[in-house]
Amino acid sequence: LEASPTFALDSKANEIDIELKKQGDYVVRFGIGQPDFNTPENIKEAGKRAIDENKTKYTPAAGIGELKEAIVNKFKKDNGLEYEPANIMAGIGAKQVLDTIMRAFINPGDGVLVPKPYWVSYTQQVVLSDGVPLEVDFKDDLKIDVDNLKKVISEFNAPIKLIIINSPNNPTGAVYLKEELEEIAQICLDNGIYIIADEVYEKFIYGDISHHSIAGFSQELKDLTITVNAVSKTYAMTGWRIGYCAADKAIIKQMSKIQGQSPSNPCSIAQWAAIEAMEGDQGSVELMRNEYEKRRNYVYDRLKSIDGIECGLPEGAFYAFPKVSGLYNDRVKTSDDFSGQLLEEGRVAVVPGSAFGDDRYVRISYAASMDKIVDGMDRIEKFCKGL
Ligand SMILES: Cc1ncc(COP(=O)(O)O)c(C=O)c1O
Structure with missing residues (x-):
């Protein structure tokens, strides 16, 4: 490692x-990828209130009901995605949520497609779950080389469980167009490969382009996609450690089992602050x-x-x-x-x-x-x- x-x-x-x-x-x-801004005051106040109200005990491993509701509302409002609380799991930052996905999906020797250039933890999390990171080349525009993607899929002779798509992208800053995502998603559908859509930078897009969630393209793709997000970057809350994902209920059930055995719930106080982040003023x-x-x-x-x-x-x-x-x-x-x-x-x-x-x-x-x-x-x- x-x-x-x-x-x-x-x-x-x-x-x-x-x-x-x-x-x-x-x-x-x-060097480090974190907002230089402080957490907004209304969110800090919510955290302080949670302490004063003694919301300091264990919570359900996948997050309190109120947080799951806030996440359901967020997906609906921002991404046009309809989910129920049973489709949601909160964790200790997007990083730990991603790790739990890997653990839930990967058997020893399974492949996970990791397009280059990749956020540093993706390949190592695959390795931690005894999977094989399958690197995919990129083109001059720093986006996935689709021909290479097809080649890597055809040449690997064990199951390929997942691909990780990160848009807006760390480290390149690239944002995928809808048609680019659709082309990649179709390849995943054809090959039965689940998609991790890491959308932690969705709010930071410049000029007149837009963010697109793969899970919104069709019901088939919604079933195949685990959309990962976090309050970390959006609300300058990297230290609070709240991330979350939405996926098919059966996937969330398995992930929640892992969460329940290790590491249990994300910080109770941070969960209440994250609710304020998502439901409070967005200015x-x-x-x-x-x-x-x-x-x-x-x-x-x-x-x-x-x-x-x-x-x-x-x-x-x-x-x-x-x-x-x-x-x-x-x-x-x-x-x-x-x-x-x-x-x-x-x-x-x-x-x-x-x-x-x-x-x-x-x-x-x-x-x-x-x-x-x-x-x-x-x-x-x-x-x-x-x-
Ligand atoms: C692409 C990407 N995904 C996930 C994360 C992890 O975010 P969190 O701080 O919520 O664990 C980061 C943090 O740098 C990131 O850049």
Whole structure:
């Protein structure tokens, strides 16, 4: 099992940061993927109220009824999906929900399709469940290469249980169009492959494109899809650890059994805060989205202006995924070299593309204040010019 490279990088950045702070400098942190905003006040108040009202006991393993109702309403309002509470499971962040899906589906040796570039935990969660991660190539637009997908499916000679589709995407910022999702979904239908639709960044989309939920395309696809989401990114609640999913009742029943044995319910207080997040005022989400859009535009313009870097316009999430291999030389030969030296010399933390399955790229998280972004992009430009 591999350690999470984003956490490893962040702790190295932290060490260097502590040293630099003694000299009045600091590391610009574009590594970790979490909102720089604080959890909105109304949500924090709901958490405090839950403590004062002693809502601090064990809850049903898959979440309290009130939370499941709030999630049912969310899917209906935001995604046009009709579910009942028995279709819902809440867990300790989207990460733990994803892990529970893997455990519920995978027998030793089963395949799980993981399109590259992938969020770092997908492949390792498959490995933890004794499955085989089947990497799928991507095209220049950073989206799934459908021909390669078909090839990987036809060449694997054990059952393929799942595919993970993440749109808006971490690490690329790509957002899939409806027809692109439909094409992939049809291949899954034809091959009986269940779809994990990881939609944790659905609210952060820029320009005039839209988010589409595969489960909404047809009843057949609704039956085949497990839609995963969380309050973590949408409401700047990464530390509260509430994620959830919607799926066929039989799937949720099996997942809830696993949840009941390990690890039991997600934090009771955080569940009440998550209800307020989903049912309370949504103004903070649009404020954050607007801010991310400004930052996205700025980062993209700056990256485009650096000789040797290629970068498409990220349409969602809060990441840019520039191709930096055009700058590789005798000293900097890999994305690990690039990000390592950028950290040591340029004092900017970015995640090497190797962590996501492609060594030509690095990931920049622009979930940082505009001041830091301007400073960080100046530093990146200077570093690149010196290569
Ligand atoms: C694509 C993707 N899915 C899931 C998660 C996990 O989210 P959570 O913090 O709710 O566990 C992340 C977090 O970085 C992510 O980027």
